[in-house]
Amino acid sequence: MPLNKIAKINLDTTAYYQKLLNTNVKVYSNDKNTAVLEFPITRNNSPVPLSEVNEDVYITIITPDGYKKVDYLDFDDRLNGILSYTLPDDVLAHQGTHHAQVYIDVKGFKDIVVERKFTFTIEDDYINQIDADTKLSYIRMFDDLHAVIQQRVVDIELAIKNAADYVTQIENARDKAYEDITNLVNQTKQEIETIIDEYKTEILNTLNDSEKTIEERSEHYIQQAENAKTEVTQAINSAELVKESQVREMISDMETKTNASQKIDTAIDNLRKYIDDGDWQKSKLTTDLGSAIKVEKIDFDSFNASIKNTGLYYFVNGISGPKDISEGLLKYTKNSTQTDYEKPETSDGLIEIYPFNNSKEKYIAWVNNGVIKEWKKSNALNIDDDSISEEEINTLISNTKKELEKTIDNTFVDTGWINLTLINGAVTYASNTIPKIRMINMNGMKIIGLKGAVKGVEGKGSVGMAPKAIADAIGETRSFVQNTSIDNGTNFNRFSLTGNGEVRLDSSTLTTIKDTHWLPIDVTIMI
Structure with a gap:
C-alpha cells in the first residue's frame, strides 16, 4: 500500500452561499506522487454517483505567483461520488497558498456544475534549504x-x-x-x-x-x-x-472431530440453501441432451395450457394454428413479471413457428394475456429460387447497405463539431463564433479541428477544455499561432492544444490583453 498523504475536502453541491473554504491542508515541495486531494461530492449531504461514462470532472488551480493549472480528476469511488487528484510536480514547485475549484461537466448536455472554492498550502521543506556548498x-x-x-x-x-x-x-x-x-x-x-x-x-x-x-x-x-x-x-x-x-500451527492441527463434523453440516446446509434460493436457471430451455422439448398435443387457442415457459419446442398434433400446421418447430420467448417458476402466470410473449420440412416459411405471433394475436408469415430468402418476392429483394438491399455502412464506420469516425467547455472567464466572442472542436479518424490518422473565437481573457492561461474522449486521443501538446485584435499595429497570439485537452493562451504580442479583445482559435491539426 503506498504511503500517501490524503486530504479529504467535502464539496456539497448547493446554490446557497458558501464562503471560501480555507482548509488546513499543507504539503511539501518534495511530496512527489504522494500528496492526494480527495473530494467526496454530495448534494443535500447525500453522495452523488459519478462516472467517466456520464461526466468529465476537472480541477482548476491558481498558484500564488499566478500560474494556472487545469487537469482531470480520477474517479476513486463512482457509486459514492468520490474523486481524487494527485498534486503534480509543476504545482508542487510553487510555494504558498493555492486557490482551486472543481468543475463537473455532464456529457451530451451543456450542463456544468461549479463546486465551492477552496485553498491549500504548499511549503518548502528543509532539504531544499541546505547550503549548496554542503555535500x-x-x-x-x-x-x-x-x-x-x-x-x-x-x-x-x-x-x-x-x-x-x-x-x-x-x-x-x-x-x-x-x-x-x-x-x-x-x-x-x-x-x-x-x-x-x-x-x-x-x-x-x-x-x-x-x-x-x-x-x-x-x-x-x-x-x-x-x-x-x-x-x-x-x-x-x-x-x-x-x-x-x-x-499456532500445532494447535491448528489438533482440531477436534466435533469441529470437523460441524463444518461438514454447515457446508451441507449452505449447499441446500443454494439449491433452493440460488441465482441459477431453474426452467429448462431444451432437454438435457440439448434437443427441443417435445409437446404431444397443442391447441393454439389455449396456448398457455400446453406451454408456459420460454424454450425451444417440437410439437405434433397441433390444432387452431396458422395454415392448420399440425407439426413443426416452435420457439417461445416469454415476457412477464413472474417470480416463482413453479407457478406460471398468463403473460405476454412472442411465438415463432417453423412448419415441418418447410425451410421457406415462418409464422410469428404475439401472445397477450394468453390470447394469440394475428399470425404473420415471413418468407426465408432462397437465392436459388427464381421466385424472389419484392419484400425479399428489399430485405437483401437493406442488409447489403448495413454491411457497407458498418465497413465505412470501421475505417472512418467523425465526432462532429462539439462545443468546448470555456473556463477562467473566457466567453464566446459573438453568437457566430462559438468555440468548437472536432476529431476525424481515418484508418488511424487523426485530424483535429478548432474553430471560433473568445473574449473576456485578461492574461495568459487556459481558455477551454476539450471533451475527455478527444482529449485522450491528443497525446502530446501542439502549438499554433493566430492573429488577434489590431491594437497599436498587427498582433498575434500563440495557443497550445495540450496533451490533456486544454486550449491554452501561451503568449501574445499585445502589450495588455483586454477582456474585449478578439481571440480566434481557427486551426486544423494532424496527429
Whole structure:
C-alpha cells in the first residue's frame, strides 16, 4: 500500500452561499506522487454517483505567483461520488497558498456544475534549504546509514521479544538461551553505539575529503553492523527455540472431530440453501441432451395450457394454428413479471413457428394475456429460387447497405463539431463564433479541428477544455499561432492544444490583453 498523504475536502453541491473554504491542508515541495486531494461530492449531504461514462470532472488551480493549472480528476469511488487528484510536480514547485475549484461537466448536455472554492498550502521543506556548498549527497548517505543501523537494533530487540518459548517442556532451555541472547545483544548495542559516535565525529572532520574515501569508510561500518546482525541471528538459531508461528500451527492441527463434523453440516446446509434460493436457471430451455422439448398435443387457442415457459419446442398434433400446421418447430420467448417458476402466470410473449420440412416459411405471433394475436408469415430468402418476392429483394438491399455502412464506420469516425467547455472567464466572442472542436479518424490518422473565437481573457492561461474522449486521443501538446485584435499595429497570439485537452493562451504580442479583445482559435491539426 503506498504511503500517501490524503486530504479529504467535502464539496456539497448547493446554490446557497458558501464562503471560501480555507482548509488546513499543507504539503511539501518534495511530496512527489504522494500528496492526494480527495473530494467526496454530495448534494443535500447525500453522495452523488459519478462516472467517466456520464461526466468529465476537472480541477482548476491558481498558484500564488499566478500560474494556472487545469487537469482531470480520477474517479476513486463512482457509486459514492468520490474523486481524487494527485498534486503534480509543476504545482508542487510553487510555494504558498493555492486557490482551486472543481468543475463537473455532464456529457451530451451543456450542463456544468461549479463546486465551492477552496485553498491549500504548499511549503518548502528543509532539504531544499541546505547550503549548496554542503555535500548534500554525503549527508543523505550518512542519514540513510544511521537509519539502517537503528532499524537493525530495533529488529534485534523485536527478535528477542518474539523468541518467547510457548512450550513448557523446554522452559529451562528457553531461559538459558534468552540470557545468552540478552547479553550478546547488550554487548552488540554498545558496540554499534560506539561505532555510530565514532563515525559521526569522523564525518564532521572529513566533509572535505574525497567521495571515494567516504564511500570506503561507509562500506566498512555497514559491514561491521552486518557482522553484528549475523552473530545475533546465529545465536538465535543455535538456541533452537520454538517460534510462536510453529506453536499456532500445532494447535491448528489438533482440531477436534466435533469441529470437523460441524463444518461438514454447515457446508451441507449452505449447499441446500443454494439449491433452493440460488441465482441459477431453474426452467429448462431444451432437454438435457440439448434437443427441443417435445409437446404431444397443442391447441393454439389455449396456448398457455400446453406451454408456459420460454424454450425451444417440437410439437405434433397441433390444432387452431396458422395454415392448420399440425407439426413443426416452435420457439417461445416469454415476457412477464413472474417470480416463482413453479407457478406460471398468463403473460405476454412472442411465438415463432417453423412448419415441418418447410425451410421457406415462418409464422410469428404475439401472445397477450394468453390470447394469440394475428399470425404473420415471413418468407426465408432462397437465392436459388427464381421466385424472389419484392419484400425479399428489399430485405437483401437493406442488409447489403448495413454491411457497407458498418465497413465505412470501421475505417472512418467523425465526432462532429462539439462545443468546448470555456473556463477562467473566457466567453464566446459573438453568437457566430462559438468555440468548437472536432476529431476525424481515418484508418488511424487523426485530424483535429478548432474553430471560433473568445473574449473576456485578461492574461495568459487556459481558455477551454476539450471533451475527455478527444482529449485522450491528443497525446502530446501542439502549438499554433493566430492573429488577434489590431491594437497599436498587427498582433498575434500563440495557443497550445495540450496533451490533456486544454486550449491554452501561451503568449501574445499585445502589450495588455483586454477582456474585449478578439481571440480566434481557427486551426486544423494532424496527429
